[in-house]
Amino acid sequence: xxxxxxxxxLVDGSGYIFRAYHRLPPLTNIRGEPVGAVYGYxxxxxxxxxxxxxxxxxxxxxxxxxxxxxxxxxxxxxxxxAHRPPAPEDLxxxxxxxxxxxxxxxxxxxxxxxxxxxDIIACYAKAALAAGWxxxxxxxxxxxxxxxxxxxxxxxxxxNRRIGPDYVIEKFGVAPELLGDVLALMGDSADNIPxxxxxxxKTASKLIIEHGGLEAVLAAAPTMKLGKLRDNLxxxxxxxxxxxxxxxxxxxxxLPEPLEDLLLKGIPDAPLREFLEHHGFRSLLTKLNAxxxxxxxxxxxxxxxxxxxxxxxxxxxxxxxxxxxKLDQWIEVATLSGFVAIDTETDGLxxxxxxxxxxxxxxAPGLACYVPLAHGGTDLxxxxxxxxxxxxxxxxxxxxxxDPSVLKIAHNxxxxxxxxxxxxxxxAPFDDTLVISFALDAGRQFNHSMDxxxxxxxxxxxxxxxxxCGKGKAQLCFDQVPLRDATRYAAEDADVTFRLWKRLKxxxxxxxxxxxxxxxxxxxxxxxxxxxxxxxxxDAEQLRALSSEFAYQMAALETEIHELAGHKFAVGSPKQLGxxxxxxxxxxxxRKGKAGAHSTDAAELERLAGQGVPIARKVLxxxxxxxxxxxxxxxxxxxxxxxxxxxxxxxxxxGAQTGRLSSNDPNLQNIPIRTENGRRIREAFIAETGNxxxxxxxxxxxxxxxxxxxxxxxLKNAFANGDDxxxxxxxxxxxxxxxxxxxxxxxxxxxxxxxxxxWGLGGRLGITADEAQAMIDRYFxxxxxxxxxxxxxxxxxxxxxxxTTLFGRKTHFTRxxxxxxxxxxxxxxxxxNAPIQGTSADIIKRAMVRMLPALAKAGLPNxxxxxxxxxxxxxxxxxxxxxxxxxVIHDVMANAAAPLVELSIPLGVEIGTGKSWGAAH
DNA sequence: GAAGTCACG
DNA sequence: GACGTACGTGACTTCG
Numbered sequence: 001x002x003x004x005x006x007x008x009x010l011v012d013g014s015g016y017i018f019r020a021y022h023r024l025p026p027l028t029n030i031r032g033e034p035v036g037a038v039y040g041y042x043x044x045x046x047x048x049x050x051x052x053x054x055x056x057x058x059x060x061x062x063x064x065x066x067x068x069x070x071x072x073x074x075x076x077x078x079x080x081x082a083h084r085p086p087a088p089e090d091l092x093x094x095x096x097x098x099x100x101x102x103x104x105x106x107x108x109x110x111x112x113x114x115x116x117x118x119d120i121i122a123c124y125a126k127a128a129l130a131a132g133w134x135x136x137x138x139x140x141x142x143x144x145x146x147x148x149x150x151x152x153x154x155x156x157x158x159x160n161r162r163i164g165p166d167y168v169i170e171k172f173g174v175a176p177e178l179l180g181d182v183l184a185l186m187g188d189s190a191d192n193i194p195x196x197x198x199x200x201x202k203t204a205s206k207l208i209i210e211h212g213g214l215e216a217v218l219a220a221a222p223t224m225k226l227g228k229l230r231d232n233l234x235x236x237x238x239x240x241x242x243x244x245x246x247x248x249x250x251x252x253x254x255l256p257e258p259l260e261d262l263l264l265k266g267i268p269d270a271p272l273r274e275f276l277e278h279h280g281f282r283s284l285l286t287k288l289n290a291x292x293x294x295x296x297x298x299x300x301x302x303x304x305x306x307x308x309x310x311x312x313x314x315x316x317x318x319x320x321x322x323x324x325x326k327l328d329q330w331i332e333v334a335t336l337s338g339f340v341a342i343d344t345e346t347d348g349l350x351x352x353x354x355x356x357x358x359x360x361x362x363x364a365p366g367l368a369c370y371v372p373l374a375h376g377g378t379d380l381x382x383x384x385x386x387x388x389x390x391x392x393x394x395x396x397x398x399x400x401x402x403d404p405s406v407l408k409i410a411h412n413x414x415x416x417x418x419x420x421x422x423x424x425x426x427x428a429p430f431d432d433t434l435v436i437s438f439a440l441d442a443g444r445q446f447n448h449s450m451d452x453x454x455x456x457x458x459x460x461x462x463x464x465x466x467x468x469c470g471k472g473k474a475q476l477c478f479d480q481v482p483l484r485d486a487t488r489y490a491a492e493d494a495d496v497t498f499r500l501w502k503r504l505k506x507x508x509x510x511x512x513x514x515x516x517x518x519x520x521x522x523x524x525x526x527x528x529x530x531x532x533x534x535x536x537x538x539d540a541e542q543l544r545a546l547s548s549e550f551a552y553q554m555a556a557l558e559t560e561i562h563e564l565a566g567h568k569f570a571v572g573s574p575k576q577l578g579x580x581x582x583x584x585x586x587x588x589x590x591r592k593g594k595a596g597a598h599s600t601d602a603a604e605l606e607r608l609a610g611q612g613v614p615i616a617r618k619v620l621x622x623x624x625x626x627x628x629x630x631x632x633x634x635x636x637x638x639x640x641x642x643x644x645x646x647x648x649x650x651x652x653x654x655g656a657q658t659g660r661l662s663s664n665d666p667n668l669q670n671i672p673i674r675t676e677n678g679r680r681i682r683e684a685f686i687a688e689t690g691n692x693x694x695x696x697x698x699x700x701x702x703x704x705x706x707x708x709x710x711x712x713x714x715l716k717n718a719f720a721n722g723d724d725x726x727x728x729x730x731x732x733x734x735x736x737x738x739x740x741x742x743x744x745x746x747x748x749x750x751x752x753x754x755x756x757x758x759w760g761l762g763g764r765l766g767i768t769a770d771e772a773q774a775m776i777d778r779y780f781x782x783x784x785x786x787x788x789x790x791x792x793x794x795x796x797x798x799x800x801x802x803x804t805t806l807f808g809r810k811t812h813f814t815r816x817x818x819x820x821x822x823x824x825x826x827x828x829x830x831x832x833n834a835p836i837q838g839t840s841a842d843i844i845k846r847a848m849v850r851m852l853p854a855l856a857k858a859g860l861p862n863x864x865x866x867x868x869x870x871x872x873x874x875x876x877x878x879x880x881x882x883x884x885x886x887x888v889i890h891d892v893m894a895n896a897a898a899p900l901v902e903l904s905i906p907l908g909v910e911i912g913t914g915k916s917w918g919a920a921h
Numbered sequence: 922g923a924a925g926t927c928a929c930g
Numbered sequence: 931g932a933c934g935t936a937c938g939t940g941a942c943t944t945c946g
Contacts, residue, residue, distance in 0.1 A: 004946040670929035754936035
């Protein structure tokens with residue numbers, strides 16, 4: 001299995017401190033010592049370390065400092081840096097503090113006598129690149145820009161800007177490879193690099209571009225037109241060559257500390273606290289306290305249980321906020337503390353339609369409020385309670401929700417985000433306790449609802465919604481609930497969310513779930529919210545027409561079925577159908593269900609139909625049409641949102657244990673396609689005028705991943721060559737390829753991924769278990785690796801209790817060691833499948849996260865992502881954009897695993913377009 | 922609300 | 931020899 005690409009951050013500590021000194025105010029610490037630069041340095045380092053495991057963030061980090069003023073460059077040129085003025089008096093004492101600060105973060109501080117920081121950085125950079133790592137040099141130094149190449153960039157933390165080749169070309173006119181030549185020609189007065197007199201950046205870059213390099217410039221000098229420039233180039237050629245050597249970075253020295261030792265572990269608590277207290281950095285201490293509560297104490301790698309926050313729940317302490325002044329106070333506290341849990345209350349479960357009724361905030365355990373916005377009277381006679389006008393409250397809320405220095409915490413934020421987005425409230429940055437819980441505990445015996453998590457982690461039983469609003473027909477809308485009860489319920493949710501976050505967030509890093517959370521699931525939340533808001537257009541007329549056609553067909557079939565049975569009965573009732581088949585008609589029943597009744601499922605009916613029982617075929621036909629009508633043509637018409645005229649599904653981010661999404665209300669991930677009648681339903685999913693639907697799907701992604709993860713040479717080669725994988729399997733297993741053997745091979749390919757038994761395979765292929773076993777043996781023989789993958793997966797699952805995907809997503813299997821054989825074997829089959837299905841889910845999720853930014857960057861802002869169906873993405877776009885968008889979509893999907901995971905097989909993506917979803921396939 | 926069935930990947 | 935017989939979902943109908 002591949003592991004994520006390490007990303008080494010090399011901080012140019014010396015460079016930073018000089019810039020910080022000049023750019024920051026002259027702060028002093030509690031003892032009156034100057035610490036402006038140290039303060040700036042500390043916050044900068046903290047911000048970097050916080051990015052641990054984020055997209056493009058560090059996995060490894062080191063701070064590089066200058067050890068002494070004399071280096072080998074002074075041996076080359078005694079005037080090197082000779083004119084540099086001494087460091088300002090109030091900066092000198094800050095140098096050792098920089099080392100203290102670095103140590104406080106448990107980050108290695110590297111300095112080598114005789115080498116400048118730039119050289120050490122170059123050595124580490126080259127070594128890391130050679131090892132296949134990504135490198136970011138935290139510096140804005142022009143000398144270090146020489147290092148830029150694929151896989152390495154610079155980061156200027158003063159303005160949070162990434163510096164790549166484009167920047168160098170823009171600034172110096174040449175690519176990073178030629179930057180050294182330009183720097184040599186132009187010289188540097190600060191470092192006292194002589195260069196060539198009269199040549200500045202402009203001339204230097206012009207000359208290098210013209211001649212292609214420093215030596216070429218010097219060689220061409222005598223042929224240049226007479227003048228000062230020509231003379232200087234000739235007279236100072238040696239100085240230019242010396243300068244070239246002075247700016248050349250040394251990159252071949254032995255590393256003082258091996259790369260692996262630079263592993264970044266997170267923000268440590270104790271040493272950092274000591275450092276901050278020593279200087280009295282109060283705002284940073286506040287931040288530490290907050291992240292100690294919520295963030296990972298990363299020095300502890302042992303999964304010790306967190307002390308339970310013993311602030312008891314006091315539902316009557318929650319405040320009901322009905323004045324702007326009070327609301328402002330809560331918002332101010334939230335802003336100062338930097339963390340706020342939020343929950344919205346609405347009148348429904350469909351976020352694209354529900355009305356906002358109020359919201360609750362929590363800033364610390366037990367410290368929560370409810371802000372009612374649209375509560376009516378509790379009955380017809382009573383008056384509306386006084387509330388802040390919605391527009392006013394939202395105007396106050398908006399800046400807090402968008403404040404980049406305040407973390408917003410919610411449980412299933414996707415819902416609240418959608419509600420708030422409809423009021424132009426943007427939420428960022430955020431954490432989502434539902435998504436965190438799923439990243440930690442997928443597959444465990446509890447679901448990830450707030451109520452269950454509160455019980456599980458806080459031992460607290462939440463007020464049930466039905467306790468507040470009742471249930472069934474008499475259920476009240478939340479806006480009818482008296483404010484006192486509404487406050488208890490709503491503020492409790494925010495309080496619980498905050499406490500859950502404190503319990504769960506630190507576990508992410510301890511349990512190695514940060515990558516999946518930060519780089520796959522969390523960034524997906526706003527993407528899914530946007531997709532849900534887009535919805536998809538359906539042709540309700542066409543559905544209506546299909547419904548009546550199906551009704552007609554069903555009626556005809558029903559009559560025939562009743563005649564064949566000899567009496568009327570409910571064809572849709574398996575119980576009654578069973579009685580007709582197995583008692584009245586006295587047919588031989590096969591399998592029996594839990595209740596002891598004979599099964600009447602499609603497999604049984606097919607068997608009977610094959611034996612020439614006419615009623616069986618009729619019932620099969622009737623069932624198919626009944627299913628299509630009730631689940632799709634009838635239901636979908638009802639699901640059209642009157643405001644948008646489109647159908648908006650809801651995706652569950654925690655629905656499937658393997659990491660897949662699931663879709664509900666309506667489920668748009670099971671729209672028919674396999675039968676002719678079914679396909680007609682897909683044709684009712686259409687694009688707006690002037691637009692088309694584009695469907696892009698991964699071809700055979702799970703088999704490809706199996707080939708990679710189990711390391712099966714024959715399969716990997718076949719995918720690399722673009723061969724038909726089922727034909728290959730057919731050839732290997734049966735020695736010939738025809739329709740029949742290819743079909744059987746396809747069944748076997750899938751069966752293996754699901755951990756099928758010989759009985760199961762025998763049943764599917766219509767052969768005996770022994771024959772099936774022989775076929776499985778042959779498969780393992782022909783595709784070595786699969787067997788080992790299965791054995792290893794089961795072994796580690798038994799050992800650790802969970803499986804992992806290539807991206808580190810865990811699925812827990814609590815019954816993998818069950819003494820109940822059926823339970824155990826079921827878990828084993830699921831465990832064999834989970835890494836493959838889960839990796840596939842990770843990959844398409846990453847593609848989704850990157851898709852809209854990639855399209856926007858390509859100048860295609862009008863492409864909208866509408867649906868995800870496990871290995872397929874559906875877009876709606878202007879017809880004119882199809883060609884350009886296809887390229888971007890293909891590219892993003894095909895490269896979605898990189899750079900976190902390098903696959904040894906290509907990811908195939910097939911794209912189709914059409915006026916309808918049916919036509920796009 | 923459970924059981925049975927079946928739509929999808 | 932019993933266990934039950936392919937992984938992951940959601941929606942609908944019937945029926946107690």
